[in-house]
Amino acid sequence: MPETMAQLITLAPKDFRSEVKPTWCPGCGDFGVLSATYKALADLHLKREEVVVVSGIGCSSRFPYFLSTYGMHTLHGRALPVATGIKLTRPDLTVLAAGGDGDLFSIGAGHTPHAAARNIDICVLNMDNQTYGLTKAQASPTSLLGHKSKSTPYGVIAQPMNPVLLALAAGASFVARGYSARPKLLTDMIKAGITHKGFAFIHTQSPCVEFHNTFEYYDQRVEEVPADHNPRDLEAAMRLALHPDKFYVGIIYQNERPTFEITAHEFEQEVRPFDGAAYLSQFA
Amino acid sequence: MPETMAQLITLAPKDFRSEVKPTWCPGCGDFGVLSATYKALADLHLKREEVVVVSGIGCSSRFPYFLSTYGMHTLHGRALPVATGIKLTRPDLTVLAAGGDGDLFSIGAGHTPHAAARNIDICVLNMDNQTYGLTKAQASPTSLLGHKSKSTPYGVIAQPMNPVLLALAAGASFVARGYSARPKLLTDMIKAGITHKGFAFIHTQSPCVEFHNTFEYYDQRVEEVPADHNPRDLEAAMRLALHPDKFYVGIIYQNERPTFEITAHEFEQEVRPFDGAAYLSQFA
């Protein structure tokens, strides 16, 4: 939280850039998400040392190295449990979690609904490229039916996961969608997600230009959430998520409820230092 | 599949009972699910040796021991991957998977949506008692907000998982709900689930009389799916699942699409025996 006007104006987006040059292929969709994140953090007047960016493993999960904040590059699929531990310990920090479609919906598919159900105040940047980038182009849980890949030479036969619908069903209190090719909107979504008090899930289409370039596909399908959409209406939100052709971007759902980390710290009215002798006396 | 009339009439429900006496507490809801399963298997004229019942770990997961069919009592949360391997290898077998709320929606939460998305032809019996029975009464992912348990002495603060909604969101092609105290309906659901070609998810309230007796609670809330409900309408199905007070039992959703195991075996028109010399010649 900014304290003085001087701090309010100190940091520009580039100040959130680390000295590590992104290792992504030129044109990778993840660059768009990264720039939008720099901008969002700057616009929100956050301090570098009060932000922690946690990721799993994947091309997209290289994210934390490219920011000048604190960060953790953990294990494939495990960004959310780690981020949960950070936020529960330090509710004052801004915690972001970054991960790919494989990371959050294949190997990490068990953690995502639990973080959502808890409504822990983490902002998730899901960079969906419908493929496994880092391991070079196997099918992912969001690959479309029929998609031929190295691991599915005869085509994908599992129905693709719908990350937005799953987040809604699990109880995420903020669900938005963005697209790497729409940087302005993406910045707005990330700002809204960070500002939201509770679990914010931001699904972005972030195409893999090397193995599965879908920019054209999504250019044709992307559309902003209708102006009359009520983001508090869960059923309406699910309808947007289920639309067979359109890829709606914008805030799909938002509803505030108590956050896990705040409630967990309020079980006891009064926190006291540990009194060892008193504690042991129960066993005497 | 029954072959002759003689076989059609051989097996009674009790023939599916093994010589192992269930170790559940008297009155446990799981007895209702077990009897309904015996009856469903008999009604469907299945042979004992052509049925495999797979489970994870939990009170409810003791299920396979009490049937005279083939079975596997695997690891906590892992019934569905194991069942998937069986069904893919032997599409001709009837494969059931049994598990608790913790088994399928806590530690196993990552597997359930994938089995559903694949539409593998397994029938899942989810015995939800909103507690951890076997480990003696900790909170479970379906415990209600505020529920005080050994592990949540100040009350549950995570929003409960909605198994039916999650199964729908993941793409289950058959979703039904039952209640241990309604054996007839439960039998019908299990029969429908087994008969359904594809992933069938049957959510049952199966109260734990020892640690969390909810029979009264559900007696008051249980209601059959309205007669005019169209089980092919996904949005309507989700609405039933989201109802804040009523616990709808019956077939909530059903829609056929190709099953994973059949499609996976049809990639090649013609299956040939392995020709080792020909295979190696590609490296020559």
Add this chain to the structure above:
Amino acid sequence: MTTRSEIIMRLGGEGGEGVISAGDFFAQGSARTGYHLFTFRTYPAEIKGGHAWYQVRVGPNPVRSMGDGVDVLVAFNAEAYFNHKDTLNPDGVLIYDPDTVTPAGGHKTVYPIPFNKIAKDELNFFRGKNMVVTGAIAGLFGLEPSSLEGLIKQRFHRRPELLEQNLRALYNGYDFARKKLEKQDPFYLGEPATRVARLVLSGNDAIVAGALFAGCRYYAGYPITPASEILEGMAKELPKLGGVSLQAEDEIASIGSVIGASFAGAKAMTATSGPGLALMTEFLGYAGMSETPCVIVDAQRSGPSTGMPTKLEQGDLNHSLYAGHGDFPRAVIAPGSVGDCFFQIINAFNMAERYQLPVIFLSDQSLSHRTEAVTMPDLGKIKVTDRLQPSAADLKNSHFQRYRLTASGISPMSVPGTPGGMYVAPGLEHDELGHVDNPLESHLKMMPKRQAKVEACRQEASRDCCARYGDPDAKIGLIGWGSTEGAIQEAVDRARAAGHKVAALHPKVVYPLPFEEIQRFVDSVSHVIVPEVNFSGQFARYLRTEVDVHPIRVNKYAGLPFMPREIYRKIEEVANHA
């Protein structure tokens, strides 16, 4: 007939009948009177039904094991009688309900007590049967019912009606024993010599208490027998102290969130048993690689796989020492007793924080659930270590060197919120800044750096964790680990009393192993015996990787702790063949 005030009592019956609470009341009551105690409990993996039993050994002098055989057997049903009658010592006492048990005969002393009839017919309170038993054994063996009354009040203070019924049952049983039975055996507690203030607690209690002392303020866990009480204790206590306890969705999430919490500055712990520990394997390596402190309690139970969840086995040593791909720093600590759980868990936190590595704490089913009477620790002497913080100068560099190369291998660790301390904790190989772009070069530097911490840790372990027990000029040496400490020591005592020269070594830090101390011990004796409650002799094999030794193994894999005589017999055998 001289009175014997050390008693080994075993109670067996159907799970759910209150067998365990009857034993527990007797044990707690004795402890309150000033007696030492050592209990063991085991119940079926099923919730209801199946065979449950409880053993308590009480005595005026410290008791460090289950003891040998059984002095008093209380059989709630026929199964209990047949399962346990052969453990009854020749001069033992059998207590049973004549309506359910027909003894085979040949017992020195028998006391038939119609528990069921008394509870059902006289009290019209069938569930009070176990309280009738509690009262009867109190009466028979010299425990004042008043010492039990307080405990019963504690248990039922929220349900006055039940409290009253239970008290009635207690006194009914007590009166039956006093008035209707003629005392024929020598076992009698009576008034103890001194009334010393002791804590009566289980291993799980001691772990929770020690962790709180060590400064643990984050806990995450997933329920599993026999570790669940640690989750339950932490869930109750941590919020009072501003900490948090999380019931995670699984064990992977548990340890993941613990590592996150530790990164964020908290001392953090998880607890589990074998199946959960197996799932934590990948994160162990990440903690080692990113040098993030954390404590993992493994309350071992009998494996493999789901195995026998309520039974004992020291079967997870191999896993704790070796699991995980690649070489990374870790420590493994195994406490020897309930009291030791308290001190060693503090040690575990100190090591984790000092050396910035994952510490596995190998408790087991017998420690988890047994209770001991422990002398009140000297709280002033407890030392708590915190991780190395960056200096102001460290934070002024343009980039913080989280993984700075130092002689000890220990680098300062900044906490989020600290300006100038920003870094990314990597699972990839990295340089001093944590950057991952030159891994081959970094690997050659960082592997020795991380190993240096293990060496530093070994030195500390060698100083503190390895006291010799027994003869300085022993011919036979025993080396043990974990919860067998008391049984080994009692076996040593007995062997020495029988004239053998015997000593024992019991390292608490089993990795990094204080191998020089151990080699010295090995070289000082002619024969080395390694007793373990497992099938393959995991510790005996492990010893050989670091020490020149040909251990004589004593392996018990019956799901139960050692009786001292099982170890003593091997000492005799070795002594006689030598």
Add this chain to the structure above:
Amino acid sequence: MTTRSEIIMRLGGEGGEGVISAGDFFAQGSARTGYHLFTFRTYPAEIKGGHAWYQVRVGPNPVRSMGDGVDVLVAFNAEAYFNHKDTLNPDGVLIYDPDTVTPAGGHKTVYPIPFNKIAKDELNFFRGKNMVVTGAIAGLFGLEPSSLEGLIKQRFHRRPELLEQNLRALYNGYDFARKKLEKQDPFYLGEPATRVARLVLSGNDAIVAGALFAGCRYYAGYPITPASEILEGMAKELPKLGGVSLQAEDEIASIGSVIGASFAGAKAMTATSGPGLALMTEFLGYAGMSETPCVIVDAQRSGPSTGMPTKLEQGDLNHSLYAGHGDFPRAVIAPGSVGDCFFQIINAFNMAERYQLPVIFLSDQSLSHRTEAVTMPDLGKIKVTDRLQPSAADLKNSHFQRYRLTASGISPMSVPGTPGGMYVAPGLEHDELGHVDNPLESHLKMMPKRQAKVEACRQEASRDCCARYGDPDAKIGLIGWGSTEGAIQEAVDRARAAGHKVAALHPKVVYPLPFEEIQRFVDSVSHVIVPEVNFSGQFARYLRTEVDVHPIRVNKYAGLPFMPREIYRKIEEVANHA
């Protein structure tokens, strides 16, 4: 100047420039001409950018390692030159683009070739740079471009335009080398003595092929470097054979479904690398306990944690031997070469099926991705074992005894669909029927039963897996495991040529260890050297648990395979000090 027809060539450059395919074309072309080869490749963990390099050693006689140093260095850019110039042998050849590299001087022979200019200016096809290089090295070192043409056609047969451009680039480079460079070095392949039919394949290829031969009809896996090609190969091949390959949601599901498939009667396999193997730990124990055969390939990469995913390390031995709670049967097999991958994976399936246990197959990054020329196996000699089926009598009992106690520990295993063969595969301790109600009693019987299988397996391993290489009267013995076999054998050859008495032992089944054979070998020599590509000497330490030995360790942890001279130097050192 005598011609030398064994060449070690290394090509280095930016990832994505085609460095690896240039090398690969040269390697494949040589092999087609009848040369032996051994390649090594490594690319950055990033997709684009970073430093990639490729090494190929070709020769008329069998080549079993990377060789020593580099005879020909092809530097695509300055970084490649500086990274690798010190590996260039004194009489080596440097090939570079004068527009990007300025050599430091001191090289015996240099050939500047303006790759970039040729590709960009002459061909107007910048991406053809690597093909220019391919052509140039073919020209310089005596490879007919026609032998390459077929390979290029194979690669680009679907894109005729690209094919044409690439062929032009190839001939352009070839002509440049032939016409514009004056040959000054001795390296020249020329026409080989004999043209033998050999298979050129990678370790991953060999594993897929061997698994299909062994009868594997179910595969499940999750992508991970360097094992992904096994998933990809199985996904392509199994459907043709009526089998199934599943890309599972994670590694836990992979092994879970493999165990399910095996229960259902299929021979089943999964493949992964360290992080995935860590996740499979809990299921390993279930496979052991339920006695369900399965094969787990671990293509080891450099750890710990995510470590260096594209680099080599023999770092998962400890995990493979010891991971998992409790004691359960397993086997661990480590192939020594690409050809061995084929035979040993068949052995792995045979052991899994015969002894009904999980078999871990420890391949590694160098085996996965290197190619070797392998003599066509004698297909008639391949033996395939199936699991023990119940007899008709077995199925007539009122209850099928799935876990019948037998002398070998092996019990018949029924397959679903078989009337009378019904049983539940338990993770809980169980009796012969698989019933779990009397676990304490069962445990005492079943632990030895399961161990008996391991002993039977050990005997088989002792018979087959442990041929001595080198002098019968050696003074110095080397014991190795896994992919170092070739480098060790070449070091032994060199040492013998230098007059030392040396021999090597290389067990393929590392668990259960044929310890008697090894002890005999150890006892037959004065010094034992154990070379390993890891930091801590996992195998050397493990050896000591079973064998009396004080191994002299040679540990390389640079992410790369041994050069024979690194091992040879240690032999010399030991010989000189002896």
